[in-house]
Amino acid sequence: ELALVLAHEVSHLILGHVSEANTLETMLRTLEIVLLSLDPTDGLVSLAIMGLLTTSRSALTAAHSRDNETQADTLGIKLAAMACYDTRRASQVFYKMHVHQHVGNEGHGDQPRPSLLGGFLDTHPPSHERYQDLLQMASSSNDDNNDDPKKRGGGGENYEKYKDTTCASVGTKLRGILQGGGATTASTTSPSSSTTTTTTSTAATLTPLSTEVEKEQAS
Numbered sequence: 736e737l738a739l740v741l742a743h744e745v746s747h748l749i750l751g752h753v754s755e756a757n758t759l760e761t762m763l764r765t766l767e768i769v770l771l772s773l774d775p776t777d778g779l780v781s782l783a784i785m786g787l788l789t790t791s792r793s794a795l796t797a798a799h800s801r802d803n804e805t806q807a808d809t810l811g812i813k814l815a816a817m818a819c820y821d822t823r824r825a826s827q828v829f830y831k832m833h834v835h836q837h838v839g840n841e842g843h844g845d846q847p848r849p850s851l852l853g854g855f856l857d858t859h860p861p862s863h864e865r866y867q868d869l870l871q872m873a874s875s876s877n878d879d880n881n882d883d884p885k886k887r888g889g890g891g892e893n894y895e896k897y898k899d900t901t902c903a904s905v906g907t908k909l910r911g912i913l914q915g916g917g918a919t920t921a922s923t924t925s926p927s928s929s930t931t932t933t934t935t936s937t938a939a940t941l942t943p944l945s946t947e948v949e950k951e952q953a954s
Contacts, residue, residue, distance in 0.1 A: 738818060739825035743811035752803040759799055763792045793856055800858040808865055812872050816892045819902040822873040823893060829866035836862060
């Protein structure tokens with residue numbers, strides 16, 4: 736679950752969503768100032784439409800934010816799968832978010848609580864909807880002829896899909912390190928002499944740091 740959350744946040748950086756959001760916010764605020772400055776009634780019309788302009792700007796930025804969240808979910812689950820995580824289980828984090836957000840939602844049961852203005856001002860899609868979409872993308876089915884883009888070419892984003900590629904590469908490197916296949920040679924020079932000592936270390940025979948400190952003090 737943590738891996739999927741981290742992959743989601745990294746996806747925002749990869750896709751440049753922070754810069755896009757700042758640019759959109761600046762453009763909308765600039766347009767709002769221009770419209771208010773054209774008021775020929777010394778502010779009377781501005782007072783009347785200021786609330787409308789603010790609500791419109793909030794709705795536009797919220798819609799853009801929801802789209803960004805969907806894109807980050809799509810790329811994030813792919814990154815998590817390529818890192819060999821079980822994305823079907825990881826998707827449960829969004830169901831937990833849904834449950835947490837709707838604790839005490841009497842009368843609605845497992846259904847999402849009605850959003851303000853039908854969700855137009857929500858910056859994130861409903862957690863339950865995201866959970867269902869991610870679960871679908873993580874499923875093993877992958878029908879290229881399906882009309883739903885989430886089921887066409889996007890399904891199967893789980894570690895099984897990458898077990899012979901990225902997961903195999905990661906697994907091979909890890910086994911090599913654990914078996915001592917990743918031995919490295921390093922040269923160190925004692926500060927009290929000009930003698931250079933060559934040492935070989937592996938992950939399987941790492942010397943504790945405290946032992947190395949004791950040896951250095953003894954010399």
